[in-house]
Amino acid sequence: MKPLATESKAASAPAPKSTSPDNAVELAYWATIEDSTDKSFFEAYLQQFPDGVFASLARLKISAIDKRTETERQVAQLPEAERATKATDDYKG
Numbered sequence: 001m002k003p004l005a006t007e008s009k010a011a012s013a014p015a016p017k018s019t020s021p022d023n024a025v026e027l028a029y030w031a032t033i034e035d036s037t038d039k040s041f042f043e044a045y046l047q048q049f050p051d052g053v054f055a056s057l058a059r060l061k062i063s064a065i066d067k068r069t070e071t072e073r074q075v076a077q078l079p080e081a082e083r084a085t086k087a088t089d090d091y092k093g
Contacts (some may be wrong), residue, residue: 023053030054039065 026049033041034054042058042065049055 026052026054037065037068 014039029045031047033045039062040062045052045058046055052058065070
């Protein structure tokens with residue numbers, strides 16, 4: 001009896017890569033921080049896994065957090081700046 005072509009292909013196909021312990025640790029680490037708004041978590045991830053699967057995403061998250069922090073700082077200062085402008089206008093007037 002001649003073996004089926006699918007049997008020979010299945011036997012010669014490489015086995016799927018199993019998750020290595022390091023990869024499993026990285027995935028678990030990322031799963032715990034992915035929704036964080038604290039950039040120190042992403043900085044720590046990059047220190048531990050500088051070329052990790054999520055390194056680019058971690059850098060993007062840090063950038064987004066920095067932008068959001070700067071925007072919040074500017075908005076927090078806005079009412080104070082408006083009061084200073086009003087006081088100057090009142091003095092002239």
